[in-house]
Amino acid sequence: MRLLFVVRDLGLGGVERCVVLVGSWLAAHGFEVSVAMMGGSRNLWGTRSAALNIVDLSGTWHPKKPWTWPAGWGALRGLARRHDVVIAATFLMPLYITWAATRGLGKRVLGWVHGPLFEVDERARMNPIHRRACQFIYRRLGELVFVSAHARDSMSKWLATEPGQGVPPGWRVIPNFVEAQPLRPAGLPHRPARLLFVGRVAEEKQPALWLDALVALANAGHAATLTVVGDGPLLPWLEDEAARRGLVDRLIVAGRQDDVGPWLANADWLLLTSLFEGCPLVVLEAMQAGLPVVSTRAGGVYELFAGRDVDFVTAEPTGAALAALIVAQAPHHAELAAWLRQRSEAYSPDALGARWLQLLEHPQ
Missing domain, CATH: 3.40.50.2000 (Glycogen Phosphorylase B;)
Structure with missing residues (x-):
């Protein structure tokens, strides 16, 4: 199975780390995994991402340069055609371009939700245009993957899901995982x-x-x-x-x-x-x-x-x-x-x- 993650870039953020960890695990279990970078050319994960096919499309498309949008849309659409599943790794730009580039392809498209968007919006006061655009797309994606039940319930609240409607069947919770850590030495807490x-x-x-x-x-x-x-x-x-x-x-x-x-x-x-x-x-x-x-x-x-x-x-x-x-x-x-x-x-x-x-x- 061929799997495509769409990200801004591969900096050191939590989302990027999750993409590398999950993508590498799936690659080790027989998946062909690609990562499309749309907003920058950074890949700070070095050998950890060696099993992934990293595709830098940031030189083709720029979100603040509308004249590059058709070329970026076409490049990601061509990449999506060659994959079985496309995952928007986070909201805002990766979500927008994934939605636009996969329209009409008949591909399986997932949204990966890493945070409680109702609380994020409440605290950060998302731009109203971005709020409406994200809500519009999330309501139309058949499958969403949440990192916690809290993030799922927050999305339901953010989208103003009708009370009693229940969780949509395409909404699933899969928590994050990290690399193994060495065990801390046993003993009493230090002083101080x-x-x-x-x-x-x-x-x-x-x-x-x-x-x-x-x-x-x-x-x-x-x-x-x-x-x-x-x-x-x-x-x-x-x-x-x-x-x-x-x-x-x-x-x-x-x-x-x-x-x-x-x-x-x-x-x-x-x-x-x-x-x-x-x-x-x-x-x-x-x-x-x-x-x-x-x-x-x-x-x-x-x-x-x-x-x-x-x-x-x-x-x-x-x-x-x-x-x-x-x-x-x-x-x-x-x-x-x-x-x-x-x-x-x-x-x-x-x-x-x-x-x-x-x-x-x-x-x-």
Whole structure:
């Protein structure tokens, strides 16, 4: 079977990582997998994408240059003709061009939904034209793949699905998976405790909560440090605010790292403080490493904990609540780490790859 993913490019974002991981797994199981890059020529995944056929169409079509649209449409349409299944890997541009280029071809077209779009739109206030265009297409695609039940339910709310109508038969949930992570060394938390954030330092991650948590822990007699692995537009603000609060010696900025395994292995807790999430990859990595997680109720994150979300998710999005949960977890640190490691088996590449095989080989 020939499978085509349509992306903006292959940068280091979560969507791009999922495309490479899922595509490579399917390629290893007999699929011919291509990735069409429409918005840029970056491929930052190197040998990890070696099994994929990467097709750079960004020099043919540019979304802000209307005179290139016919050529881009024709190039992707020609590529789609040679594949059995075409997947719009995310919303906005990849969704638009996939929809337009496959009209009338009789191809099987899927939309891959990575986040809770109702919350994303509510927070970011999507351009009304983009909102209507995305909603128009998603309502007409027969098959959508969601990374969490929360993302699916959010889509239903965003599209204003009639109450009681139920989930459309072509909507399926397949969570994300990540590469295997080495097990974190056993032992009690360090003193001071080592907190870790991995991701983009941006407004939707609520970085002020990280500093609030450090202060709340210190006030409760539990000193801690925070290591930030990543970069983003609010990194200068974070460093300035840490200095203003007298927390410079408690904040370690490691920058963007290709391999987060050593950072997970050296930490005591992972912080997740997002306003919204679909199926956060970094939590899956922490689970595989046996690293306890403390999270706000960030969309679909609670689904990862199989009914034990009270052990890992705060009731309120505050630094004090994060600190209180860390203090509560501390006596049970080893048990929680072992449980997360065991739970991560449900999110292994083979377990979830089998669900992709079922989806692709047995359409509803």
